[in-house]
Amino acid sequence: xxxxxxxxxxxxxxxxxxxxxxxxxxxxxxxxxxxxxxxxxxxxxxxxxxxxxxxxxxxxxxxxxxxxxxxxxxxxxxxxxxxxxxxxxxxxxxxxxxxxxxxxxxxxxxxxxxxxxxxxxxxxxxxxxxxxxxxxxxxxxxxxxxxxxxxxxxxxxxxxxxxxxxxxxxxxxxxxxxxxxxxxxxxxxx
Amino acid sequence: xxxxxxxxxxxxxxxxxxxxxxxxxxxxxxxxxxxxxxxxxxxxxxxxxxxxxxxxxxxxxxxxxxxxxxxxxxxxxxxxxxxxxxxxxxxxxxxxxxxxxxxxxxxxxxxxxxxxxxxxxxxxxxxxxxxxxxxxxxxxxxxxxxxxxxxxxxxxxxxxxxxxxxxxxxxxxxxxxxxxxxxxxxxxxxxxxxxxx
Numbered sequence: 001x002x003x004x005x006x007x008x009x010x011x012x013x014x015x016x017x018x019x020x021x022x023x024x025x026x027x028x029x030x031x032x033x034x035x036x037x038x039x040x041x042x043x044x045x046x047x048x049x050x051x052x053x054x055x056x057x058x059x060x061x062x063x064x065x066x067x068x069x070x071x072x073x074x075x076x077x078x079x080x081x082x083x084x085x086x087x088x089x090x091x092x093x094x095x096x097x098x099x100x101x102x103x104x105x106x107x108x109x110x111x112x113x114x115x116x117x118x119x120x121x122x123x124x125x126x127x128x129x130x131x132x133x134x135x136x137x138x139x140x141x142x143x144x145x146x147x148x149x150x151x152x153x154x155x156x157x158x159x160x161x162x163x164x165x166x167x168x169x170x171x172x173x174x175x176x177x178x179x180x181x182x183x184x185x186x187x188x189x190x
Numbered sequence: 191x192x193x194x195x196x197x198x199x200x201x202x203x204x205x206x207x208x209x210x211x212x213x214x215x216x217x218x219x220x221x222x223x224x225x226x227x228x229x230x231x232x233x234x235x236x237x238x239x240x241x242x243x244x245x246x247x248x249x250x251x252x253x254x255x256x257x258x259x260x261x262x263x264x265x266x267x268x269x270x271x272x273x274x275x276x277x278x279x280x281x282x283x284x285x286x287x288x289x290x291x292x293x294x295x296x297x298x299x300x301x302x303x304x305x306x307x308x309x310x311x312x313x314x315x316x317x318x319x320x321x322x323x324x325x326x327x328x329x330x331x332x333x334x335x336x337x338x339x340x341x342x343x344x345x346x347x348x349x350x351x352x353x354x355x356x357x358x359x360x361x362x363x364x365x366x367x368x369x370x371x372x373x374x375x376x377x378x379x380x381x382x383x384x385x386x387x
Contacts, residue, residue, distance in 0.1 A: 019367065020366070021260060021261060022260050023260060023366055023367060023370050024260045024261055024262070025259070025260045025370075025374075027261075027262050027263055028261070028262050029327060030366075031366055033359050033360070033363070033366065034365060034366035034367075037363060037365065041363075049313075052316070052317075052320040053300075053303065053316050053320070054300075055320065055323055056316050056319045056320035056323050057296060057299050057300055057303060057316070058296055059319065059322075059323035059326065060299070060319055060323075061292065061295050061296045061299050062222065062223045062224060062292060062295065063222045063223065063288075063289075063291075063292025063293075063295065063296065064222060064262050064264050064265055064288060064289065064292065065262070066261075066262040066265060067289070067292060067293055067296045070293055070296060070297070071296060071297075071300055074297065074300055075300075078304075090293075090297070094289075094293075097261075098261070098265075098285075098289075100260070100261075101259065101260040101261025101262075101266070102261060102265070102266070102269055102285065104259060104260065104261075105255075105256070105259040105260075105261055105266045105269055105270070106269060106273065106278075106281055108255070108259060109255055109259075109266075109269070109270045109273060110273075116255070119382065119385050119386075120382060122381075122385055123378050123379075123381045123382035123385055124378050126341060126342060126381050126385075127343075127374070127377040127378030127379070127380065127381035127382070128374060128377065128378065129334075129337060129338060129341060129348070130338060130341070130343075130348040130349070130351040130352040130355070130377060131351060131352070131355050131369075131370065131373050131374050131377055132334075133331045133334045133335055133337075133338070133352055134331070134351070134352035134353070134354075134355035134356045134359070135331070135355060135359060136327055136328065136330050136331030136334070137328050137331035137332065137352075137356060137360075138355065138356045138359040138360035139324075139327050139328070139331075139359075140324045140325060140326075140327040140328025140329070140331065141324075141328065141356070141360040142359075142360055143320065143323065143324035143327065144321060144324035144325070144328075155321075156317065156320075156321040156324075157321075159318065159321040159322065159325065160321045160322070160324040160325040160328065161325065162325070163321070163322045163324075163325025163326060163329065164324075164325040164326075164328040164329040164332060165325075165329075166325075166329075167325065167326055167329035167330075167333075168329045168332045168333055174326060177322050177325075177326070178319050178322050178323070180318075180322070181315075181318035181319045181320075181321055181322030181323075182315040182316075182318050182319050183315070183318070184318045185311075185313075185314035185315040185316065185317045185318025185319065185321075186311040186312075186314050186315040186318070187311075187314070188310070188311075188314050189318075190314060190317055190318040190321060
């Protein structure tokens with residue numbers, strides 16, 4: 001895949017990630033559906049495969065899951081010109097997703113700590129709970145169904161559903177599950 | 191210092207704290223590198239139980255704020271812990287520790303992936319891991335559903351809000367901002383009315 005990005009496009013992407021940063025209550029992963037809508041469906045800067053690879057590689061790697069955002073910038077940059085542009089893409093997406101939320105957290109941390117018993121602070125925290133939970137499940141749904149084009153592609157959603165059930169109900173280490181998924185895929189069963 | 195009832199009992203292990211900014215950076219880097227599929231559990235075990243930089247109660251309080259704020263929760267938490275000991279410099283160093291080396295690792299993995307992306311096995315393995323990752327994220331949401339039982343709005347209303355949100359995002363593919371603003375403001379306002387003055 002090869003694309004051309006103008007400076008205005010990079011700026012638009014930066015702005016989009018800044019907005020998502022402010023909306024990412026519950027973690028950056030809750031904004032993944034919107035990133036998919038923006039990068040894959042609307043701008044055509046990323047393929048479905050690259051989008052899913054970004055999330056999967058970041059999940060397989062140690063560290064905060066927010067690094068999937070860096071990989072999206074990396075892949076957009078690769079599509080637009082190569083590894084150097086890829087590093088620039090990492091800079092754009094990571095600064096975009098991190099700057100607003102960390103600044104806000106920094107400013108609010110001490111204040112919020114002192115005022116954690118205020119009624120509206122509790123209302124915000126508790127009121128968002130059902131929304132944030134549904135967002136996580138919706139994210140899993142979108143990732144599992146991204147490549148489902150026909151009924152023959154039932155295996156990926158099935159593996160996702162089985163994984164979700166196992167993680168929900170048992171304490172099995174997540175690496176076993178990721179390893180099993182990799183093996184199933186390697187031998188072409190998925 | 192005057193003794194008070196809050197003073198920890200003598201048998202409590204002594205409180206500790208990061209010795210320097212370097213200690214902070216290295217500690218958070220090591221934390222991040224141990225966290226496969228979620229760093230939070232590692233942060234709790236290392237900082238509270240092993241290093242004793244904070245008590246369990248302090249950890250829970252900081253975590254509540256980290257969750258309220260937008261952004262990655264664990265990253266927010268590291269920022270707040272760094273701030274606690276070394277101010278703005280501490281916050282930035284903790285953030286850098288959490289992200290720098292893991293970012294390099296993830297880029298390295300992406301490069302390795304690109305070298306072998308043409309191999310049908312690798313493409314398949316990624317597809318399989320992607321499916322598992324999708325399940326992991328959904329399961330995180332499912333695990334948290336238990337927290338709604340004690341919700342001031344009551345379980346039925348919570349489920350209705352969650353179903354509306356799921357429908358809007360997963361099925362209708364509406365932009366996140368409208369769903370968050372529409373349903374979020376509704377949910378928070380309803381909760382506000384239910385809470386004690």
